[in-house]
Amino acid sequence: MHRLRRLTLCGFSLLAMVATASADPIVPVNDDPPMAGFPEGAVLDVLGIKLGMTPDEVRTAYGKPMEERKRRIREVNPDTGASFDVEYLYMLHTPRGNERAVEEEYVPNRVEVTFGSPFVGNRVVRIRNRYQPPYDTPMSTKAFTQSVAKKYGPSSAVVYGTDELIWVYGPNGQVKIDRVPEDYHLDTNLAGYKIPGSSTYVDGPMPMCWQSSDFGTFGKRAIPYKFVSNRYIPQDGCIGGLLLNQPESDRYYGEDIVAFDQRRIDLDTRALDDAIKNALLRPPSNLIEPKL
Numbered sequence: 001m002h003r004l005r006r007l008t009l010c011g012f013s014l015l016a017m018v019a020t021a022s023a024d025p026i027v028p029v030n031d032d033p034p035m036a037g038f039p040e041g042a043v044l045d046v047l048g049i050k051l052g053m054t055p056d057e058v059r060t061a062y063g064k065p066m067e068e069r070k071r072r073i074r075e076v077n078p079d080t081g082a083s084f085d086v087e088y089l090y091m092l093h094t095p096r097g098n099e100r101a102v103e104e105e106y107v108p109n110r111v112e113v114t115f116g117s118p119f120v121g122n123r124v125v126r127i128r129n130r131y132q133p134p135y136d137t138p139m140s141t142k143a144f145t146q147s148v149a150k151k152y153g154p155s156s157a158v159v160y161g162t163d164e165l166i167w168v169y170g171p172n173g174q175v176k177i178d179r180v181p182e183d184y185h186l187d188t189n190l191a192g193y194k195i196p197g198s199s200t201y202v203d204g205p206m207p208m209c210w211q212s213s214d215f216g217t218f219g220k221r222a223i224p225y226k227f228v229s230n231r232y233i234p235q236d237g238c239i240g241g242l243l244l245n246q247p248e249s250d251r252y253y254g255e256d257i258v259a260f261d262q263r264r265i266d267l268d269t270r271a272l273d274d275a276i277k278n279a280l281l282r283p284p285s286n287l288i289e290p291k292l
Contacts, residue, residue: 024275024279026086026118028119028120028121029119030264030267031121032123032264034050034052034053034124035050035051036052037171038051039169039174039239042173043153044167044241044242045127046111046257047061047111049061049124050124051124051125051259053123053124054121054123055092058092065095066092066095067093067094068089068091069093070087070088073086073272073276075279077281080280080282082280082282082283083279083280084279088117088118089115089122090115092113092115093110093111094107094109094110108133109130109131109132110130110132111130112129114223117268117271117272119267119268120264124261125223125260125261125265125268126265127260129258130255131257152167156168156174156175156177157207158180159180164243164244165243165244166241166242166244168207168238168241169238169239170238175208177208179193179207181193181207182201183201190204190206191205191207206236208236208237209236209238209262223265225272227272227276229277233270238263239261239263240260240262241262242258243259244256245257
C-alpha cells in the first residue's frame with residue numbers, strides 16, 4: 001500500500017516528480033440551483049446573496065466591487081508521482097480597507113462569500129457578513145435583535161447559554177432545539193447537558209446538526225478543505241443554517257452573520273476525498289531522473 005502524504009520541500013525520493021493537472025476531467029456531483037434542498041420559505045440570504053449562487057450571480061446580487069481569492073488543492077503521492085491538482089475561485093469579498101475606518105472609508109458590511117470546488121459547480125457554500133453600524137450612532141441590542149428577527153424569523157436556539165442565535169434547517173423545515181448542550185463529543189455523538197444548579201454533566205442525544213456541522217465554527221471544519229484519506233461525515237439530516245453573534249451590550253459595534261449550506265459542503269468534501277484517493281493510486285507518469 002502506498003503511503004499518502006503531502007509533498008514537502010525538505011524531502012525527495014530517487015525520482016523527481018513533474019507537477020501535472022489531475023488526469024480526469026471534473027464532473028460535478030452537485031450543481032443544484034440556489035437554496036436547493038432547503039425547505040420552501042427558508043430565509044438565509046445575506047444582502048441578497050444566496051447559498052448555491054455562482055460567482056457571477058453573487059456579483060450581480062451584491063452589485064458592488066468585490067475582490068477575488070483563488071485556491072489550489074494539490075496532493076501528491078511521493079512514492080509514485082501520482083498527483084491531484086485543481087485551482088478554482090474560492091472567495092469573493094468586500095475590498096479590504098482600514099478596519100479603524102475614517103468617515104470616507106466607512107463600510108457598513110464586510111462580506112466574505114466562500115465557494116465550493118468544481119465538484120459542486122463552484123457554488124456558494126458559506127456567506128459571512130460583519131455588520132458595522134456608524135461609529136457615532138451605535139445600534140442598541142434590542143433594535144438589532146428586532147431587525148434580525150424581522151428578516152430571519154424566530155431562531156432555533158440560543159447557543160451555549162450565550163447570546164449567539166442559530167437557525168437550523170432539516171429537509172422538513174426549521175428545527176427547534178429545546179436543550180442546547182454545554183459540551184459535546186463529536187466522536188461519540190453524545191452531548192453533555194449541565195444539571196441546573198450543579199457543576200455535574202449528564203450525557204444525552206446530540207441535537208440535529210451539532211455533530212455534522214460543528215456549530216462552534218459553523219462548518220469551518222471542512223472549510224477550507226483539507227484532504228483526509230479516511231474521513232467520517234455524520235449523516236443527521238442537517239441541510240444548513242445560520243449563526244448570529246448577538247451584541248452583548250446596548251453599544252453595538254458589529255457582529256457576524258454566517259450562513260452555510262452543510263449538504264453542499266459535505267457533497268464537495270466527499271467528492272474531493274474520493275477524487276484525490278483515486279488520483280494518488282494511479283501509475284507513475286512524467287517521472288524524470290534528478291540532477292544530483
